Amino acid sequence: MPDMLFKTLADPTRRAIFERLCRDGEQTVGALTARAGVSQPAVSKHLGVLKQAGLVLDRQAGRQTHYSVPRGALVPLADWTQEMTGFWESRFDGLEDLLKRMDQ
Amino acid sequence: MPDMLFKTLADPTRRAIFERLCRDGEQTVGALTARAGVSQPAVSKHLGVLKQAGLVLDRQAGRQTHYSVPRGALVPLADWTQEMTGFWESRFDGLEDLLKRMDQ
DNA sequence: ATAACTCATAACCACCGAGTTATAGGTAAG
DNA sequence: CTTACCTATAACTCGGTGGTTATGAGTTAT
Numbered sequence: 001m002p003d004m005l006f007k008t009l010a011d012p013t014r015r016a017i018f019e020r021l022c023r024d025g026e027q028t029v030g031a032l033t034a035r036a037g038v039s040q041p042a043v044s045k046h047l048g049v050l051k052q053a054g055l056v057l058d059r060q061a062g063r064q065t066h067y068s069v070p071r072g073a074l075v076p077l078a079d080w081t082q083e084m085t086g087f088w089e090s091r092f093d094g095l096e097d098l099l100k101r102m103d104q
Numbered sequence: 105m106p107d108m109l110f111k112t113l114a115d116p117t118r119r120a121i122f123e124r125l126c127r128d129g130e131q132t133v134g135a136l137t138a139r140a141g142v143s144q145p146a147v148s149k150h151l152g153v154l155k156q157a158g159l160v161l162d163r164q165a166g167r168q169t170h171y172s173v174p175r176g177a178l179v180p181l182a183d184w185t186q187e188m189t190g191f192w193e194s195r196f197d198g199l200e201d202l203l204k205r206m207d208q
Numbered sequence: 209a210t211a212a213c214t215c216a217t218a219a220c221c222a223c224c225g226a227g228t229t230a231t232a233g234g235t236a237a238g
Numbered sequence: 239c240t241t242a243c244c245t246a247t248a249a250c251t252c253g254g255t256g257g258t259t260a261t262g263a264g265t266t267a268t
């Protein structure tokens with residue numbers, strides 16, 4: 001399910017762009033490019049991938065585009081993480097129960 | 105920081121192996137290979153990457169190796185997610201405060 | 209109307225990594 | 239001791255993708 005999410009966040013440059021948007025809020029492509037360390041087309045491409053994954057929204061304003069992180073963008077990731085750790089804990093609880101029963 | 109974590113979990117086959125270990129607990133390489141859909145060397149390679157990222161542990165037993173997910177393997181991922189959503193919320197709170205002050 | 213600016217797309221290149229087959233190392237079984 | 243089994247490593251191929259430069263589309267400014 002969160003396949004595209006992991007793939008999208010796997011690239012360091014792209015994740016750095018996303019993190020900056022999380023920290024500082026809405027940014028133009030130019031502002032993001034200034035601190036990205038790569039060319040403007042590369043930034044635009046990354047933003048396209050982020051948008052495709054639902055991690056970013058774009059807002060047109062004149063000749064510049066503003067990007068921002070929509071609310072709840074990372075909810076699927078948080079859900080997946082909790083689900084996986086939940087499996088671990090349930091197995092652990094099962095083991096605890098077993099040990100408890102063996103103790104009696 | 106969680107660079108290797110994201111890169112490791114980005115591949116679907118590798119993530120499927122990890123998920124299976126989360127759900128069903130410790131597994132041998134053979135058991136994992138049976139349901140992986142790829143060859144045994146591929147599975148061994150994925151397990152090596154997962155181990156490098158601290159997402160699995162290996163236990164030698166005779167001529168077969170058992171892999172499992174250590175406790176807290178996904179904590180860095182959960183931390184990163186919470187940090188990012190935290191940035192979002194704090195910015196939102198700041199906006200709320202601003203609107204509240206403007207309302208007076 | 210023309211020029212300058214912002215961003216997206218096109219076309220291309222180079223590299224990384226996931227997959228394969230073949231094989232080696234080590235352990236149990238005959 | 240030899241054979242069969244389980245896993246890891248080596249060597250290689252190939253597709254995906256992140257980077258670049260060049261350019262186009264749309265918008266503001268002169």
